[in-house]
Amino acid sequence: MPPPIFRVQDGSVRIYRILDVADGIDLARAEALASTPKSRARLASPRSAIEIAQPPLRLGLSAREVRVAGQSRRVDVQVSLFDYGVASFLFELPIAPGTSLEELLPLAEALLERPAPELDEVARSLAAELTVALAPALLRPHMWEGIETYTVFFVRAFDRRVTGDELLEQAPLARLLLGETDPVPLSAGERADVLKHRFAYLETDLAVVDWNSAFVHEPTGSTDVPDLLELATAQLLELRYYDAYLDRELAGIRGEVERAGHAGMFTRRYTRLMRRTAALLVDMSEMVDRVENAVKIVGDFYLARLYQAALGRFRLPAWQESVLRKHRMLSEVNRILSDGADTRRAELLEITIIVLIAWEILWAFWRP
16 A cells, blocks of 8 residues: 655745854844844744743845755745844745645755755845844854754645654655655664654644754644744854854964964063953853853743754754863963963062162172
8 A cells, every 4th residue: 555645735945044144143223223024033832941031033034036956936035133143044935735745855855965055145145235234233243154054844734634643654754854865765773863853742743853954744833843943053053153263263372372482471462362362261251151041941841842852963062062162271271371471470570579689789889
């Protein structure tokens, strides 16, 4: 008996391109400056047990034609701005009613398995326009070359009543989330790995979270799950940005220490280095605190469990530990520089005292 066909009646493919555009964004000022439709993103469900310290600012942008999977397609566009300097662009591509999940596999392959420079360039172009329009609200704007991508296959309704168990057992969800079009079936182990992070509150809804994509069936139409996945991906990008930033800064500081050491401890270069290290340490402390406190879990409810699982799937704890380790290295460098300066000052003070004592003795002998 052939497997059942799951046809989407109402759904879309939510394609995210997430960039770091500034060290910080004053969301209230950005909201006042923005002339497009705007709102603060908030979770609708009381089941979330999640508190977002600074709800991102969501701006509606004009729909546009973009090349997706080799074809020009019309997509709705919006951007979510996070206070820690991240802009998340959402390209929402409607799924034609009657399209089966099997028929979405080539699109999934194009989005997940192949480079998509057209979408990346559109996102970068929009980010450049945004930084100009909202310049007064941006703290130290920049354009980092890094980018995070995520894709959510979001289904509000199939052509019949479908349960989460049916989808897990009979729909090609693992292949969809991997963008796998090979007719040879996936191995049982690979399929189990893709589907292991699955969540359902009612028997008719389902969310499956993978590292680069997710499938969400939500008959209520609530976008809480995609919004949480966007939030987690934005945090991942921010950690990646600061990890690369710290790599560059630590390499630069190492070179400055070597040059300052040859020139002496009391040169302007050494003083600037100490100030630079101290300022960087303060900035990093603020960043770590901002990212750690961006979301607070106040319970163990459905959406909170899903969000925590997404953090693990995206390997956020590993990136966070990498940033914290380099933060500790920076703190140690700052301590060594400070201790070195204190030691040299003490040595200079001792030499000064010795010189003064010697002068007093010589003056006593020479005085008529």
